[in-house]
Amino acid sequence: MEVGIVSYGAYVPRYRIKPEEIGKIWGVDGKSMGKGLFIxxxxxxxxxxxxxxxxxxxxxxMMARVPEVDPKDIGAIYVGSESHPYAVKPTSTIVAEAIEATPAMTAADMEFACKAGTAGIQACMGLVGSGMVKYGVAIGADTSQGAPGDALEYSASAGGAAYLIGTEKIIAKINKTLSFTTDTPDFWRREGQPYPLHGGRFTGEPAYFRHITSAAKMMFDAMGTKPEDYTYAVFHQPNGKFPTRVAAQLGFAPEQIELGLLTPEIGNTYSGAVPLGLANVLDHAKPGDRIFVTSYGSGAGSDSFDITVTDAIEDYQRDNAPVLEKIMQDPVYLDYATYAKYKGKIVMSE
Structure with missing residues (x-):
């Protein structure tokens, strides 16, 4: 049974802040910091x-683009995030109620650092492919955290994307998915702590690069493919530097990752990063395009996907919802004080 993406939707907040605005508060050359991170x-x-x-x-x-799909046919909803607003109260049930998918369904929140959204896609693929549910919804979304003055503050941002997984009118067939996972503690946040801690340079080679390249090479071997067989590639993007470097290491050309690389303009959306990058690719995709996707989540693991865009995308009602290019237009820029207020870094005393 073929399983794949039936519909998708994405959202990014309108507000923005520039690295130089953050840097001037901490006595740092924010412009150079942003340039180094490609943000x-x-x-x-x-x-x-x-x-x-x-x-x-x-x-x-996502649902607006498939008006023929009855929300009651959605049998599972998973929301992956590092920043669920409740420690005990699922995000997924609220979303399910909002799109009128309740009550005959299963729902759960997922957490695996920045790959929780792609883990949700894999779970939905299993449920749909086994026939347990007709449709599954997987969402990756975050309002990510970065401590004041920490390097993460220059990148941690907000946004997310949702995917409807099914077997009918598939606009993008998921040919295969696989994962590479180890216990590599490069990034963590204990319960009750407002900001995460990270292993600095340790987050690069033994964490991000090892897991993404390992999962990617496993996919090449499994599918008998090489980078030039794909039209587009999307990699996890904690900054603009890492995905550009890992793509080159694997043999992908800059033009293959251009559409899926959003971090330079919106920052690191954590669980939303790869889902958003894939959404932007699908906004431009044509039948026959092949997409290589590999996420990364600290802790650590990578999920890899081989995807082929189908003829069904020609009749897909994409214009029923705004594409990412439109959503990202006309940003409103904030000064640091307003940003800190919006992010809850400063609060009024009672």
Whole structure:
């Protein structure tokens, strides 16, 4: 049975802050910091936006593009995030209610650092492919955290994307998925801590690069493919530097990753990073395009996907919801004080 993407939707908050605005508060050359990370600006959630609202907006856009799909036929919803607003209360049930998919369904929140969204896609593939459910929804969304003055503050941003997984009218067939996982603690946040800690340079070679390249090479071997067999490639993007480097190491050309590389303009959306990159590719994809996708989540693991765009995308009602290029237009720039207020770094005393 063929399983794949039936629809998708994406959302990124309108607010932005530039690295130089952050740097001047901490006595750092923010412009150079941004240049080193390949980040020009990052998205910032407004005070009334969180993972629930971002996931809901993305899911509603997803459903608007397939008006023929009855929400009651959705049998599973998984929301992957590092920043669920409740420690005990699922995000997924709120999203399910918002798109009228309740009550005959299963729902759960997922957490595996920045690959929780792609882990949700894999779970939905299993449920749909086994016949247990007709459709599954997988969402990756975050309002990611970075401690004041920490390097993460220059990149941690907000956004997310939702995917409807099914077997009918598939616009992008998922030919195969596989994963590479180890216990590599490069990044962590304990319960109750507001900001994560990270292993600095340790997050590069033994963590990000080892896992992505290993999963990618496993996929090449499994499918008998090489980089030039793909039209597009999307990699996890904690900054603009890492995915550019790993793509080159694997043999992908710059033009293959261009559409899927959003971090330079919106920052690191954590669980939303790869889902958003894939959404932007699908906004431009044509029948026959082949897409190589590999996510990464600290802790650590990578999920890899081999995807082929089908003829069904020609009749897909993409215009029923805004594409990412439109969503990202007309940003509103914040100063650091407003940014800190919106992110809850400063609060009024009672």
């Amino acid at each position: 020009n600006q990052k998205s910032v959630p407004s005070p009334d936006e969180d993972v629930v609202t971002i996931a809901t907006e993305a899911a509603r856009f």
